[in-house]
Amino acid sequence: MKPQTSTRTLEALIHVISWGIVFGFPFLFMGREGNNINWNSYIYHAVVPLSLLILFYANYFFLIPQLLFKEKIREYIIYNLLILITFGMGIQIWQELNIPPEIDLSKHSRPPKWIFTVRNAISLIFIIGLSMAIRMSSRWRQAEVARREAEKNRTEAELKNLRNQLNPHFLLNTLNNIYALIAFDSDKAQQAVQELSKLLRHVLYENQQAFVPLSKEADFIINYIELMRIRLTDNVTVDTQIKIHPNSKTLISPLIFISLIENAFKHGIAPTEPSFIRILLWEESGKICCEITNSYHPKNGKDKSGSGIGLKQVQKRLDLLYPKRYTWKKNISEDGRKYVSQLYLTPLTT
Structure with a gap:
């Protein structure tokens, strides 16, 4: 059963039970003839619950959605005032003309009529307010569900857009590295193309999923680092410690760390100066930790090896996927x- 159908069934059941209780109250006031029910007496006392039911659903199905929700407040008040007067007078006249025989007015002193009039008016006003409260709370709940659905769709669309941007960004940076290799070592360039084909499988397929196992993401990172090593010279030291269990089922958003590693290779290597990159990735105490330290050699404005959107994408994806569940320090x-x-981030599912 769909959640919406289940909710409507529950609401209908609550209505039936509630009105069943209301229409059961007249049995407390009516007279009895042995074990038989005096239906004339029941009808006399049931006129008030019947009026409440009619007024409730007149508001619930018509007046509130057609007038109040459309901001026709003046018309809504006027219609309810007319109904209140009509029903109030009708109940009073009915009860005066149809007093059951068992009620002997000569032996019982009845309160003044205005007390019954006020009682009936208060009951009718209360049922209008109750109908309004239930209808408006239902409308608010539906609006909240619609808002959350719209927010979910917006977030999914934004994440999809970010992933679509990330693929060409990643490919562009990698091709730039291979292009640099072609100039001085064609054999390494060919090897790099082969390694790139392996990485593209992960980028093109795994990246289309919302989350992937951390073990697969760790394998991808290792392969990417090996691809980057091909073009490095002897003056660059790369130290990696990937401590992720091969069978880890922890789920992680794909390519969430790759832009950080790309950034290290972009800004951490100089052609002539000694350089280093240290990459640590591990999982402990329900957290995934990634620490990257590198020598800092910022590129000049003429360097086109990457458009600089990678880290911005990481920030956006973290805000969307791991709100209040991550810490990212950069200095x-x-x-x-x-x-x-x-x-450091806390995965959504482990």
């Missing part, structure tokens, strides 16, 4: 020679 050392990125 440059005081001497300006080292860059540190520390990302």
Whole structure:
């Protein structure tokens, strides 16, 4: 059964039970003839519950959605005032003309008529307010469900757009690296193309899923780092410690760490100066930790190896997927020679 159908069934059941109780009250006031029910007496006392039912659903199905929800407040008040007067007078006249025989007015002193009039008016006003409260709470709930659905769709669309941007961004950076290899080592360039084909399978297929196992993402990161090593010279030291269990079922958003690693290779390597990159990735105490430290060699404005959108995408994806579930610290050392990125996040599902 769909949630919406289940909710409507429950609401209908509540209405039936509630009105069953209301229409059961007259049995407390009517007289009895042995074990038989005096239906004339029941009808006399049931006229008030019947009036309440009619007024409730007149508001619930017509007046509130057709007038109040359309901001026709004046018309809504006028219609209810007319109904109140009509029903109030009708109940009073009915009860005066149809007093059951068992009620002997000569032996019982009845309260003044105005007390019954006020009682009936209060009951009718209360049922109008109750109908309004239930209808408006239902409308608010539906609006909230619609808002959440719209927010979910917007988030999914934004994430899909970010993933679609990330694929060409990743491919562009990798091709730039291969292009640099072609100039001085064609054999390594061919090897890089082969490694790239392996990575593209992950990028093109795994990246289309909302979450992938952390073990698969760790394998992708290892393969990517090996691809980047091909073009490195002897003056660059790359230290990696990937401590993720091969069978880890922890789910992670795909390519969430790759832009951080790309950034390290882009800004952490200089053609002539000694450089280093240290990449640590591990899982502990329900958290996934990624720490990247690299020598800092910022590119000049003429360098086109990457458009600089990678880290912005990471920030947006973290905000959308892991709100209040991550910590990301980025800083440059005081001497300006080292860059540190520390990302700790709590996975949504483990």
